[in-house]
Amino acid sequence: MCDKHQKPITASDTPGFYGIDRYGFPEAGEHPLDPAEYYPPYFWSERFQKLGYHVEELRGGFYWVTSGSYDAAFIVTEDGVIAIDAPPTLGENMLAAIEDVTDKPVTHVIYSHWHTDHIGASSVYGPNVEIVAHEITKELLERFPDPGRPLPTITFTKEYTLTVGGVTLELSYKGENHCPGNIFIYAPAQKVLTCIDIISPGSATFMHCDASQNITAWYEAQHQIMEYDFDYLVAGHHMKYGTPELVRESIEYFADILEGAQAAIDIYSRSDRLIDILLKPGLDRFWVGSENWINSMVNYATKHVLEKKTSNGKLWSERLAGVTSMTKYHAYTVMESIRLERPRPNYRLRGENAPPFLA
Structure with a gap:
């Protein structure tokens, strides 16, 4: 982790800092510091360092939650809370984040896709929630059972509209990209899009295109994000939520x-x-x-x-x-x-x- 007080290294400071060894690997000790704007103010806060999570309202009751490496979200409605994902790195901090802003119960959970690093703590929401996911996600979870990832109770093939307590979310499956069953989740009133493991705002994704399975479709999904009218993107990873500008940068x-x-x-x-x-x-x-x-x-x-x-x-x-x-x-x-x-x-x-x- 870089020292926030240290001046970022640039090419003019250290010529050749991106040097490549004979195997094509950047040489040890020659990595530049991360761009200063990569780390938002919350990351350096005493609260975040102590609690391990940050929750922030994006718009109209739609909240973004991050551990500084994994993201999830929830929406407060008149009838309860809709949660999106439950990464184990957040775990019960998802409940803490929800309790920070409302005393309403979680009534619905949406699985973005079946990978355990994003929904592996979904059991924290309890047994009485409706779980919405693509049908492929359910098939995979039936094939590989996990008590931390309860089976979906509502599935769909192409499109599904979830309306709870006056809040509408539009779910769409455009085909395999990062993995089979990975869906787009759009809140049109709030102009917030959730699309996990396609880009990492302000950063290169994790290695091998975020360990994605269909790389041609993964590239396509980057452009499909830009087809939405969104101001905020919940992308699944790293320090910040996305914006159209950050998506274009990743593209x-x-x-x-x-x-x-x-x-x-x-x-x-x-x-x-x-x-x-x-x-x-x-x-x-x-x-x-x-x-x-x-x-x-x-x-x-x-x-x-x-x-x-x-x-x-x-x-x-x-x-x-x-x-x-x-x-x-x-x-x-x-x-x-x-x-x-x-x-x-x-x-x-x-x-x-x-x-x-x-x-």
């Missing part, structure tokens, strides 16, 4: 990841370059050559992103937290998605020894 960062990964594949999958890398260790060490090939592409894509001047003239390390440690993982994952999920430019013709692209 730009991951566009650069995709650009660098595609360029790396184009360059290192030419038959001459590829065969040279594969054969250097010898034919009897094929997997060593394969690792060298992957490392070469990760090196290229990582360097491309970390050295590129972004749309406002700054480096990504000056705009987002975590990019010098996470970019290499994103580069690998996005390269794999290009190879596995996106159209191939060519295929081997009959009688050819080596196609123009082997990726």
